[in-house]
Amino acid sequence: GQQVMQIPQYQHVQEGEDFTTYCNSSTTLSNIQWYKQRPGGHPVFLIQLVKSGEVKKQKRLTFQFGEAKKNSSLHITATQTTDVGTYFCAGPGGGADGLTFGKGTHLIIQP
Amino acid sequence: GAGVSQSPSNKVTEKGKDVELRCDPISGHTALYWYRQSLGQGLEFLIYFQGNSAPDKSGLPSDRFSAERTGGSVSTLTIQRTQQEDSAVYLCASSLGVQRQYFGPGTRLTVL
Numbered sequence: 001g002q003q004v005m006q007i008p009q010y011q012h013v014q015e016g017e018d019f020t021t022y023c024n025s026s027t028t029l030s031n032i033q034w035y036k037q038r039p040g041g042h043p044v045f046l047i048q049l050v051k052s053g054e055v056k057k058q059k060r061l062t063f064q065f066g067e068a069k070k071n072s073s074l075h076i077t078a079t080q081t082t083d084v085g086t087y088f089c090a091g092p093g094g095g096a097d098g099l100t101f102g103k104g105t106h107l108i109i110q111p
Numbered sequence: 112g113a114g115v116s117q118s119p120s121n122k123v124t125e126k127g128k129d130v131e132l133r134c135d136p137i138s139g140h141t142a143l144y145w146y147r148q149s150l151g152q153g154l155e156f157l158i159y160f161q162g163n164s165a166p167d168k169s170g171l172p173s174d175r176f177s178a179e180r181t182g183g184s185v186s187t188l189t190i191q192r193t194q195q196e197d198s199a200v201y202l203c204a205s206s207l208g209v210q211r212q213y214f215g216p217g218t219r220l221t222v223l
Contacts, residue, residue, distance in 0.1 A: 033211060042202060043154070045211040088153065098144050098167070099212065103153035 004029055004091050008100030014110050019076040021063065021105035023089035032065055032072045038085040046087075076101075076107075084109050113119040115215035117203050124193055132218045133138045143186050143211060145178055146202045154202065160186060161208075176204030193222045 003026045008026040013019050023032065032052045035043040047066035048054055049072060056063045062075045076083055086106045116135045124130050128221070136143050156170040160180040165210040175193075180186040190197055200219050204212040 012128045042216050043204075043212075044214070048211060082155040090154075098156050098170075101154040101158065102148075103208070 003111075004089060004100050004102040006089055006105055008105055009103065010108065011108045012108045012110060014078055015081060016078050017082070019079050019086050019107055021074050021089075021107075022076075023072045023102050025091050027093075028069050031085075032069075033090045034063060034074055035088045035090060035101075037088065037104070038083050039079070041085075043088060047088075080107055081109055081111065083107060103109045115203055115205050115213050117201075117215040117218050119151070119218060121219045121221075123223065125197060125223050127192055129189065129191045130179065130193055130220065132185045132190075132201050132203075132220070134188070134203030134205075135201070136184065137213055138184075138212070140181070140205035140207055142203045142206045142208060143180055144184070144206075145188050146204065147172075147199045148202055148217070149199045157188070159200075189191045190220075193220075195206060195222050 005024045007022050011019055032047055033048045033076055035047040037043045047063050049063055051065045052069050054065040060077045066074045072089055074087055084107055086104040088101050088104045090101045093100040115137055118133045122130055124126045126155040139194055142155045143160045147157055147160040148154050159167040175191045178186060178188045184216045198221050202217045203215045
């Protein structure tokens with residue numbers, strides 16, 4: 001079955017440094033979604049990418065979808081303490097119309 | 112409602128007991144999903160409901176797990192004869208078809 005791999009599992013950065021998490025799928029994805037989960041909270045949708053090579057920005061966050069639609073990345077510029085949490089990518093495949101989630105990247109920010 | 116709600120927020124039970132977890136999806140959302148998240152881990156898909164179609168149960172870890180969705184709205188996840196390895200946060204999400212999923216706050220299940 002489809003697998004969605006995400007690296008790194010943990011990332012420690014100093015506040016103000018940049019952060020990137022990478023997502024790779026074993027199969028071509030029709031779309032990819034990114035979610036953020038704050039400590040003690042539930043996943044919250046960030047964005048969905050659909051087109052090959054697509055790049056979308058949300059303030060300090062930049063999302064990319066690979067040309068082959070098998071990989072994606074999330075880059076945060078100049079991290080802030082509010083960015084702390086776990087970032088998940090997810091592609092279609094968890095059940096008929098569900099999502100297969102990566103294991104997430106835990107972002108830890110040191111002030 | 113304003114969002115997906117789940118109850119109870121916390122459930123502590125003894126090994127061997129049955130538990131029921133409830134999910135109220137966003138009104139009008141046709142799709143409903145159950146996931147399980149162990150501490151510090153990713154989300155494990157359990158079951159998916161779409162409209163009146165038969166549910167996709169491919170993610171249920173054992174026959175002790177079952178779920179139903181009444182009237183295309185509220186869903187109940189039942190775990191029979193709970194085991195300690197069932198301890199986790201159980202998350203429900205709803206969506207309009209194959210779109211972004213809206214997650215509820217989850218139910219933290221602890222099996223002693």
